[in-house]
Amino acid sequence: MTTDVSSENTEQTEELQDDQQGYKILVVDDEPDLEPLVRQRMRREIRSGRYSFVFAHNGVEALKELEDDDDIDMVLSDINMPQMDGLTLLQEIPKAKPNVRSVIISAYGDMQNIRTAMNRGAFDFITKPVDFDDLRVTIDRTLRHIQELRDALSVRDRLVAIQNELDVAKNMQQSILPTVFPTGAGYSVYGTMRPARNIGGDFFDLMRLQFDRIGLVVADVSDKGVAAGLFMMSSRTLLKGAAVGKGHPGEVLTEVNSLLVEDNETGMFVTVLYSVFDPRSGRLTYASGGENPPVLVRADGSSEELPLTQGIVLGVAPEYEYMENSVDLAPGDSVIFVTDGVTEAMNEAQEPMGIQRVRDHFAQSPPKDPESTALAVIDVIKEFAGTAAQHDDITCLVLRRDD
Amino acid sequence: MLKVDAERDQVTVVAKTEGRIDSGSAQEFQAALEKVIQPEDKALIIDFENVSYISSAGMRVILLTAKTLQRQGGQLALCSLTEPIREVFKISGFDNIIAIHETRAEAAAAISK
Numbered sequence: 233m234t235t236d237v238s239s240e241n242t243e244q245t246e247e248l249q250d251d252q253q254g255y256k257i258l259v260v261d262d263e264p265d266l267e268p269l270v271r272q273r274m275r276r277e278i279r280s281g282r283y284s285f286v287f288a289h290n291g292v293e294a295l296k297e298l299e300d301d302d303d304i305d306m307v308l309s310d311i312n313m314p315q316m317d318g319l320t321l322l323q324e325i326p327k328a329k330p331n332v333r334s335v336i337i338s339a340y341g342d343m344q345n346i347r348t349a350m351n352r353g354a355f356d357f358i359t360k361p362v363d364f365d366d367l368r369v370t371i372d373r374t375l376r377h378i379q380e381l382r383d384a385l386s387v388r389d390r391l392v393a394i395q396n397e398l399d400v401a402k403n404m405q406q407s408i409l410p411t412v413f414p415t416g417a418g419y420s421v422y423g424t425m426r427p428a429r430n431i432g433g434d435f436f437d438l439m440r441l442q443f444d445r446i447g448l449v450v451a452d453v454s455d456k457g458v459a460a461g462l463f464m465m466s467s468r469t470l471l472k473g474a475a476v477g478k479g480h481p482g483e484v485l486t487e488v489n490s491l492l493v494e495d496n497e498t499g500m501f502v503t504v505l506y507s508v509f510d511p512r513s514g515r516l517t518y519a520s521g522g523e524n525p526p527v528l529v530r531a532d533g534s535s536e537e538l539p540l541t542q543g544i545v546l547g548v549a550p551e552y553e554y555m556e557n558s559v560d561l562a563p564g565d566s567v568i569f570v571t572d573g574v575t576e577a578m579n580e581a582q583e584p585m586g587i588q589r590v591r592d593h594f595a596q597s598p599p600k601d602p603e604s605t606a607l608a609v610i611d612v613i614k615e616f617a618g619t620a621a622q623h624d625d626i627t628c629l630v631l632r633r634d635d
Numbered sequence: 636m637l638k639v640d641a642e643r644d645q646v647t648v649v650a651k652t653e654g655r656i657d658s659g660s661a662q663e664f665q666a667a668l669e670k671v672i673q674p675e676d677k678a679l680i681i682d683f684e685n686v687s688y689i690s691s692a693g694m695r696v697i698l699l700t701a702k703t704l705q706r707q708g709g710q711l712a713l714c715s716l717t718e719p720i721r722e723v724f725k726i727s728g729f730d731n732i733i734a735i736h737e738t739r740a741e742a743a744a745a746i747s748k
Contacts, residue, residue, distance in 0.1 A: 454691035455658070499699040503691070503727060522727035544728025548698055572691075582687075584719065623657065624690065 254281045255375050256301070260294040260309040260321065261287075261337070266362075273364040283371065291316025291324070298328050306355075306374050307334040308367075311345050319345065322352040333378050335370055337362065341477035347491060350469050357469070359476060366440070369412060377407035401461030402427060408468050410438050413602075417444055418511030422602035423629035426573075426610065426622070433460050433502075434571050434625035437468055439475045444511055447475040447484075450523060450569040450629050451504045454545075459498060467492065467502045467546070481506045481519035482556035485543060489521065489554070492547035501547040505569055507631075509561075514633055516567060517558040521546045524575055527587060529605075531564030531635075533598035535591045538567075561633040566599045568609065573626035577613045585616045602630035639667035647678040647743055653685040656693030665696040672700070677709040678746040682739055684715035689723060701733060710734070714742040 259270055267287045277283045286301065288294040290313040298304055307325060311318040318336060325332055333355040338345050340359045349357060355374050358367055380403035405427065413422050423436045433453030441447050449471055453464040470491050474484040484506055492502070505526065507518030518526065518538070522545030529535040541555040561567065568590070577585040593612050599605040606628045613626060637660040638653040650671050656664050672679060679700065689697075701711040712734040716724065724730045736742035 452691065454695045455661075499695045499702065501691075501695065501698070522729075524726060540726065542728065544731050545694075549728075549732055 255305040256284050256303045258304045258307045262313040291321035310337045343477045346473040404461040421631045426626040428622050434627040436629045452571045453502045463500045482554045485519045485554035489546040493550045501545040503545045514561045519554045519556040527568045529566045529594045533595045564635045566632040569629040571627040573624040580620045602632045605630045641671040649680045651682040655688040657690040658692040661692035680742045712742040714739045
């Protein structure tokens with residue numbers, strides 16, 4: 233047998249926990265051609281023992297499978313199926329197996345069903361036609377989340393304390409961050425989130441959109457703990473859903489805000505900067521919901537803060553309409569997105585850092601690739617903070633248009 | 636340390652707040668405000684003159700307080716914000732939904748209208 237070295241997806245297959253002997257995934261779809269397709273496209277993961285798959289053709293079969301087989305870790309389910317559909321199945325899974333997480337396969341841009349699915353506890357969704365690279369990333373993310381939740385819960389059984397709740401939330405936070413950064417499509421991008429010890433709800437996300445565009449999210453959920461963690465999860469997923477379904481950043485924030493405002497009695501909110509980059513035209517369009525302005529740094533190191541769009545944080549103002557701005561990036565331009573953990577980083581004298589130090593740094597040494605740019609921002613903060621403790625999450629996401 | 640002192644006259648309650656309102660003190664801030672607000676109160680002014688910092692956890696308390704007052708037919712106003720804190724309210728867009736005034740007198744005048 234020849235070794236398969238085609239690199240259809242080498243970078244995404246990052247290692248999960250070493251002590252795992254493989255995860256079992258239940259795939260539920262009434263279309264008969266999905267099973268051979270999954271077996272073919274996931275053959276390497278199956279061969280290595282990383283994933284194994286079992287199949288069911290509707291919700292009823294799936295529930296029976298879950299009852300009979302205690303080893304199933306996650307469910308990947310279609311929505312429209314005979315006997316019992318995917319949305320009904322989602323309601324039944326937690327009753328049968330509370331630790332199993334589900335990912336829904338939906339039609340492209342079908343926000344209504346996606347929203348229902350998320351309300352019923354789906355962890356994530358993918359859209360049809362199934363992109364198997366995306367599916368792998370989604371499966372890995374879901375499994376990592378399950379593992380972290382299990383680890384956290386096993387600790388929690390032993391020590392019931394507030395700290396553990398914070399850990400659960402923190403693990404949720406880590407598990408939703410992208411770990412793979414696209415390159416080679418006319419742009420490159422890199423993001424990092426440095427959690428503060430006890431608080432913070434920062435996250436960032438990247439979404440591949442139609443026509444080779446990419447969606448970029450930087451966000452910060454108010455408050456801490458499990459409730460904030462759950463609010464973060466639903467914010468992230470609603471953003472992803474709206475981003476896939478709608479073209480314009482302003483519309484995306486308007487839609488997500490209206491969904492978050494519903495039944496939000498906790499007063500929780502999320503600040504979001506959402507932008508879409510079109511590598512064909514070089515245009516970056518963005519909308520802000522209470523986030524810091526992005527910083528555009530030109531290839532020569534000169535920089536400017538991009539004007540904000542005056543939007544309010546998401547989750548508090550019903551029927552609010554978000555505006556958007558756009559800017560044309562020249563080849564070699566970088567855009568730095570940060571949360572207030574950067575601008576409000578404190579030094580020993582309790583003074584906030586602001587953004588000027590970051591701009592000064594790049595005026596001296598212009599940005600190169602996004603990774604080194606993001607790490608340079610972190611270094612600027614460290615230098616400023618000295619021995620002062622980090623009191624909030626720090627997130628930095630960098631997009632660069634290729635030279 | 637966070638400190639909240641309440642003064643009341645016939646129309647308004649003023650909660651003069653001092654210190655940092657961050658995730659460590661937000662609950663304390665919320666409890667202090669809940670103690671200050673009576674069911675019949677129609678207006679609360681929070682004086683920010685001596686507040687040095689407010690985090691998003693603190694903003695959430697402001698929001699919940701505004702909702703509480705709204706439910707009892709009252710309103711919330713803030714006054715005397717330092718420039719950095721004014722900026723936090725501007726960036727977050729909170730200045731669109733919470734009344735902010737330069738001075739306590741201006742806040743009181745706006746409320747009694």
